[in-house]
Amino acid sequence: MISLGHSPAPVPDDPVPHTVLARAGEGPWPRYRIVGLVHLGDGLVLAAFDGRETGQDVPDPTGLVQRRSLDGGRSWGPFEELRAADREGRQWYCDPSYLHDPASGRVFVFHTHAKDRGVWDAVAGTDDADRNVMGSAVGMSEDSGRSWQFRSVTAIVAPPKLLRTAFPTSGAGIVLRRGAHAGRLLQPYCGWFHSGDSGPRDRVGDSPTDGEVVRSFVLFSDDHGESWQRGAAVGEDMDETTIVELSDGSVLLNSRDHARGGHRRIAVSADGGESWEDRGIDPQFVDPGNNSQLASRWPDAPAGDPRARELLFTGAHDRFARIRGTLSASHDDGETWHEVLVFEPGPLDYSVVQALEDGAIGVLWEVEAREIRFARIEAEELPGA
Secondary structure, three states, X not given: OOOHHHOOOOOOOOOOOOEXXXXXXXXXXXXXEEEEEEEEXXXXXXXXXXXXXXXXXXXXXXXXXXXXXXXXXXOOXXXXXXXXXXXXXXXXXXXXXXXXXXXXXXXXXXXXXXOOOOOOOXXXXXXXXXXXXXXXXXXXXXXXXXXXXXXXOHHHHOOOOOEEEEEEOOEEOEEOOOOOOOOOEEEEEEEEEEOOOOOOOOOOOOOOOOOEEEEEEEEEEOOOOOOOEEOOOEOOOEEEEEEEEOOOOOEEEEEEEOOOOOEEEEEEEOOOOXXXXXXXXXXXXXXXXXXXXXXXOOOOOOOOOHHHHOEEEEEEOOOOOOEEXXXXXXXXXXXXXXXXXXXXXXXXXXXXXXXXXXXXXXXXXXXXOOEEEEEEEOHHHOOOO
16 A cells, blocks of 8 residues: 655645635624544535534533535525524534435435533433433435424434444435445444453443443445444544445445544445454554545446446544544455545645536535635546545
C-alpha cells in the first residue's frame, strides 16, 4: 500500500467555493455541529446537523435541524426542524445520519437520544425512559424528509450483556446494490463493549469506561427499514465508522482510531455487515481521530463496470490536528488512494461526501462549531477522481 503523504494535494489559501448552511449565532440555535448528507435523486439533497446550545456534546441541549436543496446543492431552502429538542422534558437528539432506500423511496435518519448523560457516563440499559441511558432512534420519512415518524432502536443497538452504550456514526448509511445482499440497508455504529469479565455496568456511580473496548458494527435491514438487526462487532479502538460497498458487493469499513494513533483502521465484510475481517491500521489514512466519510463515486454502477471500483473519502489529513480537509479517491476498491484536492485548508471537524448527478459530488463539513459549509464540486473540477 502507498501512503497518501507521498504526493499531497496543494493546500490552497481558501476553502473551495461553498455555501454556509449554518453559522453560529444565526438561525434557531447558537451553535451547530455534526453533519449528515443525502442525495435523493432529481436534484433533491438534504443536509442535517446538530443545533447546540453550547457547542458541547449531550447532555447539553441539542436538537436536529436540516436544510433542503432542489437543484443539486446549488441553492438551499430555510432551516427545517428535523427533530426538536424537548427543553421542558430535557430530551436531546444529535448525531444525524441519513440513509435513502431507492426501492421504497423512504429516507431514514439515525440519531442519538440523550437525557441526563452522554457517551462517557451513560449506563447500560434499553429503557429510553431511564434518564441515565443514552438511547438510539431512527426516523422514517415517505415524503422526502418533510415529515418523520420516529422509533427507538436502543434495544437492538445496545443489549446490556454486551455493551454499555452505542451511537450511530453521523454522516450517511448505505444501501447495497450488488451481490447476494443487494437491497440491504446498513447504518454504521460504534459502541463501548464490555471487555473480559467486566460485565455490564448499569448503576449510577459505576466507573463506566473501566474494562471496555470501543468497537464498530452496523445495523442492517432486509425489509426496507421495517425491522433492523445488529451485525457482529469488529476490532479494538474502532470508533466512529464509515462504510462503502465495493464492486463485488462486499463492504469496506473505515474507522477513526479511538487511541488516536495518527491513522485509521479498516475491516471488510463479505456477508453484508453481519461479520467482519479486521485488517487493522491502514497507514494510507493520516487522521487525528476525527469522523470522516467513505462514498461510492458512482453508486449505481453495476458489478463489472470499472466505475464500481471508484471510491471517495473526506477527512482531516493531519496526524495530530483537525485541519486540512482533504478529498481522496480510489480506483481499485480502496486498495490504494490518492489525494484529489484540499477543500478546507483550515480547521475541519466532521465531514460527509456524497455523489450527486452528472458526476458532481457534494461535500458537507463543519468548522469548529462556527459554520456548516457545503460545496458542490463538478466532475471537471475533480482531476483524477
